[in-house]
Amino acid sequence: MIRVTCALIEANNKVLVVQRSENMSLPNKWEFPGGKIEPNESERACIIREIKEELNIDITVLKRLSPCVYKYPKRSIQLIPFLAVHKGGELKLAEHKKFLWLQKKDLLKLNWAEADVPIVKEYLKI
Numbered sequence: 758m759i760r761v762t763c764a765l766i767e768a769n770n771k772v773l774v775v776q777r778s779e780n781m782s783l784p785n786k787w788e789f790p791g792g793k794i795e796p797n798e799s800e801r802a803c804i805i806r807e808i809k810e811e812l813n814i815d816i817t818v819l820k821r822l823s824p825c826v827y828k829y830p831k832r833s834i835q836l837i838p839f840l841a842v843h844k845g846g847e848l849k850l851a852e853h854k855k856f857l858w859l860q861k862k863d864l865l866k867l868n869w870a871e872a873d874v875p876i877v878k879e880y881l882k883i
């Protein structure tokens with residue numbers, strides 16, 4: 758099973774969501790930014806590193822939410838979400854096609870990567 762971290766980054770009562778590019782797996786799906794945990798890497802070190810690599814920003818991690826296992830046709834992933842806040846740096850996308858800062862009420866309107874749906878639903882209850 759592939760372990761993947763993702764971050765729900767909040768600022769000004771909104772949360773950051775990103776859209777995968779055409780050339781990535783799960784093309785055009787929306788997700789929370791993050792990526793695969795490397796060997797011997799902690800979950801928190803992974804999410805901080807991935808956010809810096811993908812978005813060029815620094816975050817403060819606040820809380821781990823409930824991990825979610827999802828079986829895609831080609832592989833299973835464990836997606837481990839973290840609530841975080843934007844600490845500094847200007848957002849620049851390295852891999853994704855688009856980003857949006859959304860209010861909670863608009864989150865379920867997006868075409869999410871399937872593994873993210875339970876995470877969005879948990880977040881809506883917080």
Ligand SMILES: Nc1nc2c([nH]c(=O)n2[C@H]2C[C@H](O)[C@@H](COP(=O)(O)OP(=O)(O)OP(=O)(O)O)O2)c(=O)[nH]1
Nearest residue numbers: 761763781782788789790791792793834870872873
């Ligand atoms: N980062 C991230 N990945 C997610 C989310 N939801 C979800 O199903 N995934 C999947 C997409 C990828 O298969 C995997 C994360 O891989 P990645 O983003 O680090 O790597 P990648 O696209 O370069 O890798 P690959 O799929 O091309 O092998 O987890 C999410 O919210 N954030």
